[in-house]
Amino acid sequence: MSSRFSKTIALGLLSGSLAVPAVAQTPPGDQSAVQASQAIAARKAVYTLIGNSFSPLGGVLQGKTQFDAADALKRAERVALLASYSQEVYPEVSKTGNTKAKPEIWEDRAAFDKRLQEFVDHSNALVAQLRKDKNNADAFKAAATTVANDCKGCHDQFRAK
Amino acid sequence: MSSRFSKTIALGLLSGSLAVPAVAQTPPGDQSAVQASQAIAARKAVYTLIGNSFSPLGGVLQGKTQFDAADALKRAERVALLASYSQEVYPEVSKTGNTKAKPEIWEDRAAFDKRLQEFVDHSNALVAQLRKDKNNADAFKAAATTVANDCKGCHDQFRAK
Numbered sequence: 001m002s003s004r005f006s007k008t009i010a011l012g013l014l015s016g017s018l019a020v021p022a023v024a025q026t027p028p029g030d031q032s033a034v035q036a037s038q039a040i041a042a043r044k045a046v047y048t049l050i051g052n053s054f055s056p057l058g059g060v061l062q063g064k065t066q067f068d069a070a071d072a073l074k075r076a077e078r079v080a081l082l083a084s085y086s087q088e089v090y091p092e093v094s095k096t097g098n099t100k101a102k103p104e105i106w107e108d109r110a111a112f113d114k115r116l117q118e119f120v121d122h123s124n125a126l127v128a129q130l131r132k133d134k135n136n137a138d139a140f141k142a143a144a145t146t147v148a149n150d151c152k153g154c155h156d157q158f159r160a161k
Numbered sequence: 162m163s164s165r166f167s168k169t170i171a172l173g174l175l176s177g178s179l180a181v182p183a184v185a186q187t188p189p190g191d192q193s194a195v196q197a198s199q200a201i202a203a204r205k206a207v208y209t210l211i212g213n214s215f216s217p218l219g220g221v222l223q224g225k226t227q228f229d230a231a232d233a234l235k236r237a238e239r240v241a242l243l244a245s246y247s248q249e250v251y252p253e254v255s256k257t258g259n260t261k262a263k264p265e266i267w268e269d270r271a272a273f274d275k276r277l278q279e280f281v282d283h284s285n286a287l288v289a290q291l292r293k294d295k296n297n298a299d300a301f302k303a304a305a306t307t308v309a310n311d312c313k314g315c316h317d318q319f320r321a322k
Contacts, residue, residue: 042213045206049246052203081242085210 032093039094043101046086053078054151057144060137069134072144076130079147080123087116100160112158119150193254200255204262207247214239215312218305221298230295233305237291240308241284248277261321273319280311 053075059065060072095106105112126143133139214236220226221233256267266273287304294300 038213041209045209048202048206049210052199078242078246081239085239 035091036094036097039089039091040097040099043086043089043094043099046082046089050079050082050086050151053082054147058148061141061144061148067137067140069130069140072140073127073130073134076123076126076144080120080127083116083120083123087113087120102158102160105158112154115150115154115157119147119154122146122150196252197255197258200250200252201258201260204247204250204255204260207243207250211240211243211247211312214243215308219309222302222305222309228298228301230291230301233301234288234291234295237284237287237305241281241288244277244281244284248274248281263319263321266319273315276311276315276318280308280315283307283311 056065057072057075057079060067090101090105090112092106094101095103122143126140126147129136129139129143217226218233218236218240221228251262251266251273253267255262256264283304287301287308290297290300290304
């Protein structure tokens with residue numbers, strides 16, 4: 001890699017061309033606050049996109065929208081990738097801040113991690129089902145319902161109203 | 162699917178268990194405002210996660226972080242999926258609102274779409290490179306630099322300071 005490219009990237013990253021707060025440049029005392037707000041921002045972004053991606057699938061489950069296998073697969077792949085992303089956005093430091101995440105997440109971490117893992121597994125199962133037998137609307141609905149119930153179950157237990 | 166499951170999902174979706182504003186329930190006059198704010202929220206979420214996902218790859222390009230092939234692949238897969246997601250978050254209705262997206266995006270849509278497609282293609286090429294020859298750090302750096310330059314080029318042209 002030429003140093004010209006390297007410099008371009010460095011400048012791009014440092015000048016905020018990418019939306020990444022520069023933790024390393026923050027005084028040590030403020031680092032945990034930055035890390036917390038960064039994790040909370042990532043968390044909200046992950047769930048905004050999970051919600052938007054699942055919404056059309058929920059529409060099919062509710063009978064509002066026609067089942068479209070190709071579209072369902074695209075949305076399900078997004079949900080699955082974002083589900084695995086969600087496992088990284090609950091560091092201990094982000095327990096407090098502007099968040100609806102309940103303290104129980106960190107107090108009963110094993111129970112919370114189990115829920116997230118179920119969400120990941122069921123999202124992957126939904127993708128696998130759509131790849132295996134894409135025109136089977138009933139099998140899609142069963143697999144997508146399991147995912148929807150994971151969302152609801154975890155929100156009921158670990159998200160403040 | 163039993164009607165019990167169906168009802169659970171419907172209630173879950175409508176009560177905001179999933180973070181999806183209910184466009185269909187909004188009076189017609191306000192729908193475009195809701196659609197705009199929804200698209201802008203999705204846009205910000207997409208770029209927050211692209212930034213967070215690319216950041217460790219940028220660290221490798223800047224020589225701050227050691228190259229880790231497995232971690233790089235995971236991040237690159239996220240960037241690639243989110244790049245394709247980004248192509249859906251610029252509806253005409255979202256031209257105005259709380260956004261740094263310049264009006265040029267919609268005034269010169271073909272140029273903007275070309276840039277986004279390059280970002281998608283180069284992100285996919287980065288993933289393909291890491292899958293094909295994962296321990297080749299130089300090839301990774303070349304492919305990741307191309308993606309970083311896509312970010313910077315599009316921001317310079319289409320994002321307000």
